Amino acid sequence: MANYLKRGRDVAAIEEDDAKVRATVENVLADISKRGDAAVRELSVRFDGWDRADYRLTDQEIQDCLGQLSQRDLDDIRFAQAQVKNFAEHQRASMKDLEVETLPGIVLGHKNIPVNSVGCYVPGGKYPLLASAHMSVITARVAGVPRVITCAPPFQGKPAPAIVAAQHLAGADVIYCLGGIQAVGAMALGTETIDPVDMLVGPGNAFVAEAKRQLYGRVGIDLFAGPTETLVIADESVDAEICATDLLGQAEHGPNSPAILLTTSERLAQETMAEVERLLKVLPTAAIAQKAWNDYGAVIVCESDEEMVREADAIASEHVQVMTHDPDYFLQNMTNYGALFLGPRTNVSYGDKVIGTNHTLPTKMAARYTGGLWVGKFLKTVTYQRVLTDEASAMIGAYCSRLCMLEGFVGHAEQANIRVRRYGGRNIPYGAAAE
Numbered sequence: 001m002a003n004y005l006k007r008g009r010d011v012a013a014i015e016e017d018d019a020k021v022r023a024t025v026e027n028v029l030a031d032i033s034k035r036g037d038a039a040v041r042e043l044s045v046r047f048d049g050w051d052r053a054d055y056r057l058t059d060q061e062i063q064d065c066l067g068q069l070s071q072r073d074l075d076d077i078r079f080a081q082a083q084v085k086n087f088a089e090h091q092r093a094s095m096k097d098l099e100v101e102t103l104p105g106i107v108l109g110h111k112n113i114p115v116n117s118v119g120c121y122v123p124g125g126k127y128p129l130l131a132s133a134h135m136s137v138i139t140a141r142v143a144g145v146p147r148v149i150t151c152a153p154p155f156q157g158k159p160a161p162a163i164v165a166a167q168h169l170a171g172a173d174v175i176y177c178l179g180g181i182q183a184v185g186a187m188a189l190g191t192e193t194i195d196p197v198d199m200l201v202g203p204g205n206a207f208v209a210e211a212k213r214q215l216y217g218r219v220g221i222d223l224f225a226g227p228t229e230t231l232v233i234a235d236e237s238v239d240a241e242i243c244a245t246d247l248l249g250q251a252e253h254g255p256n257s258p259a260i261l262l263t264t265s266e267r268l269a270q271e272t273m274a275e276v277e278r279l280l281k282v283l284p285t286a287a288i289a290q291k292a293w294n295d296y297g298a299v300i301v302c303e304s305d306e307e308m309v310r311e312a313d314a315i316a317s318e319h320v321q322v323m324t325h326d327p328d329y330f331l332q333n334m335t336n337y338g339a340l341f342l343g344p345r346t347n348v349s350y351g352d353k354v355i356g357t358n359h360t361l362p363t364k365m366a367a368r369y370t371g372g373l374w375v376g377k378f379l380k381t382v383t384y385q386r387v388l389t390d391e392a393s394a395m396i397g398a399y400c401s402r403l404c405m406l407e408g409f410v411g412h413a414e415q416a417n418i419r420v421r422r423y424g425g426r427n428i429p430y431g432a433a434a435e
Contacts, residue, residue: 008296025210028181036191043182050154055178065164083356084134088142091375105392112379114144119187121202122152130166137170143378153179181211188215222373226363228253231317233262238323240271251292252285258296316367319348336367394424401434
């Protein structure tokens with residue numbers, strides 16, 4: 001049986017925080033819907049201290065941001081974007097349109113059609129997270145989305161040069177320097193100066209995630225996202241230093257980011273907890289990582305790899321770092337995760353920043369029913385049908401007529417009956433089932 005050596009915050013306290021966020025977001029979105037740009041501007045001033053007549057960046061402002069970066073910085077951004085684009089293109093190539101004659105004269109098919117417009121949120125309040133621009137904008141472009149706009153908050157009182165460069169190089173049509181609820185609300189609802197989009201994507205803080213949740217239905221979203229989560233699955237094939245480093249590397253995302261160690265070794269568990277405390281004394285982002293570890297960190301000792309799989313699937317973590325004697329066992333047997341990082345040579349940071357897989361992934365146990373952002377999220381798989389012959393229409397129509405009458409849908413039945421009469425030459429009384 002799994003043994004918890006450390007647990008995070010009480011669930012009730014977390015739910016209380018979530019309720020406060022829900023109420024705040026509901027009020028803000030209602031205000032944006034009612035007052036448009038005026039509400040957006042007031043919120044931007046209130047939360048970011050950022051006021052402009054127009055939050056859209058000009059071409060000159062974009063070029064100025066690019067000019068603030070070194071050639072090495074720009075080359076590194078382009079390298080990361082090339083990896084994301086390459087993998088996305090392979091994903092897109094795997095999605096085929098389909099047309100098949102299922103019965104003589106009956107043709108069914110589907111097409112993969114990109115959504116018409118996407119709003120990409122790029123977080124950047126605490127850190128300029130330019131990687132999120134690669135993940136959303138490039139993937140949408142590879143899917144064929146015609147209109148892609150982006151929003152990112154100001155960083156230290158101005159547009160973040162690296163984020164702006166990433167958005168521009170990724171191919172955003174319009175870039176807004178706007179953050180928080182006001183950004184996703186404006187993109188989804190539209191204002192006097194911002195045309196609404198059909199879909200919202202991208203990670204963000206608790207308020208951004210809740211805004212996307214409340215806007216879902218009015219627009220599409222990539223997924224319901226919460227704070228970054230990491231699960232390290234390890235045994236004595238690795239040491240405490242690498243386990244602690246991988247836990248804290250994700251805990252620094254925010255004070256409510258869960259970081260969990262799952263292991264078959266109590267010695268490794270104890271040594272990792274001690275190593276976490278040692279590293280927190282030298283980690284520059286320790287103020288955030290320490291709170292995340294104290295409130296949301298957990299250490300679980302299991303008896304076997306099989307038990308670790310069961311526990312990991314129950315946790316359904318966003319990121320799962322597997323460092324065991326047989327990482328492929330977890331690839332073959334785990335079912336609930338956002339992304340797997342197999343073996344000590346890789347890690348979550350690679351996936352976050354550069355390796356090419358998408359870093360917008362399911363959190364809060366959503367990995368039980370969805371994967372992360374990918375090309376397919378921007379595509380609508382829509383079906384069509386074609387009946388080629390009179391005989392086929394009359395044949396399928398007779399089945400349809402009887403099935404409709406079985407349900408009591410006489411109008412539906414008549415849609416079939418009229419075709420059985422015209423194309424099959426059969427005299428079916430109005431409102432009766434075809435014999």
